[in-house]
Amino acid sequence: MNKVKVVYSKLYKEFGPQGWWPLTIKGNKTKHHVGPxxxxxxxxxxxxxxxxxxxxxxxxxxxxxxxxxxxxxxxxxxxxxxxxxxxxxxxxxxxxxxxxxxxxxxxxxxxxxxxxxxxxxxxxxxxxxxxxxxxxxxxxYQKPYFVIDAYTKRIFERLGFKEDSYDGWQNLFTNNLKEDTQLFNEYHALLVELGKNHCKTKPLCNKCPIIRICKK
Ligand code: SF4
Structure with a gap:
């Protein structure tokens, strides 16, 4: 299995389905809403x-x-x-x-x-x-475009990947995954979860679910 898929399966196993980002406003907060x-x-x-x-x-x-x-x-x-x-x-x-x-x-x-x-x-x-x-x-719009954000770049740079542009990073995912809106949605949400909990600016690697494949 390629590393992009391995990272996904490890994060999914660790954090579970995210059903992210569609939201609805509820009271004085926004609430996650699973689905389109x-x-x-x-x-x-x-x-x-x-x-x-x-x-x-x-x-x-x-x-x-x-x-x-x-x-x-x-x-x-x-x-x-x-x-x-x-x-x-x-x-x-x-x-x-x-x-x-x-x-x-x-x-x-x-x-x-x-x-x-x-x-x-x-x-x-x-x-x-x-x-x-x-x-x-x-x-x-539920279209299969992989979102590259700061968390994604930081995590994959630490995993040993290097790309020069937004499109380069996006190709890394689209070339290694099947084109699937739900998969792209989940993967992005899982990377945000990892970035918030472990792969912070100063990483907390101890309990990171992908420490074994990380080059940092
Ligand atoms: S092991 Fe550390 S640097 Fe590597 S992805 Fe996990 S938190 Fe980030």
């Missing part, structure tokens, strides 16, 4: 989350999402018609709030005019890079 988004609102919630999570952690995103939800703004039409300053204040907890408010308005307009976007169309939208585009495609 059920409504357009739910899909838009995921798209907003993919933008808000740029350069911040999920706890801050939750607060911003909750503020938007409380103001009935998880809706592309309403985001488009609401003043940028008001949106910026509501999403303040997610940081870079002026920039992200502008991005939310741009993406709301885009989504209203593109109900089933292609990757290149998303990449042409201001503020959407490859990681955000692939998160939107994988989690909001």
């Amino acid at each position: 988004p059920k409504t357009d609102k739910h899909r838009f919630e995921i798209i907003i989350g993919a933008i808000l999570t740029q350069n911040t952690n999920w706890k801050n995103v939750e607060k911003a999402l909750y503020n938007l939800s409380r103001n009935n703004l998880i809706d592309p039409d309403k985001i488009r018609k609401t003043g940028q300053e008001k949106i910026a204040q509501l999403i303040r907890p997610a940081g870079y709030y002026n920039q992200k408010a502008e991005r939310l308005k741009i993406v709301a307009y885009f989504i209203e005019n593109n109900s089933n976007p292609k990757r290149q169309q998303l990449l042409d939208v201001k503020g959407i890079g490859p990681e955000t585009a692939d998160s939107i495609l994988l989690y909001a």
Whole structure:
């Protein structure tokens, strides 16, 4: 079995199924929801989350999402018609709030005019890079795009892999796995779990489930 598959099976054995990322707002928190988004609102919630999570952690995103939800703004039409300053204040907890408010308005307009976007169309939208585009495609539209984030690069560099670009890292996974949305979804979530619990900036290798195949 290739190393990419070995890592997956070890992490799955250790952490179990994650059913990540689709979420729904519940009370003043977001709640994981297993499976594809059920409504357009739910899909838009995921798209907003993919933008808000740029350069911040999920706890801050939750607060911003909750503020938007409380103001009935998880809706592309309403985001488009609401003043940028008001949106910026509501999403303040997610940081870079002026920039992200502008991005939310741009993406709301885009989504209203593109109900089933292609990757290149998303990449042409201001503020959407490859990681955000692939998160939107994988989690909001259930398309098989492997998401490469900081955890993924850090873990696989420590495992001995080296790539120079986002596409290079993505090819490592797509060339070694079957093209499967659910698998890509689970694998990304498992890497986040490993990154949060063991493979931190300063790694805690003692109880790491893949220590035997790690080169660090
Ligand atoms: S053994 Fe340590 S460095 Fe290697 S993947 Fe695990 S936590 Fe990261």
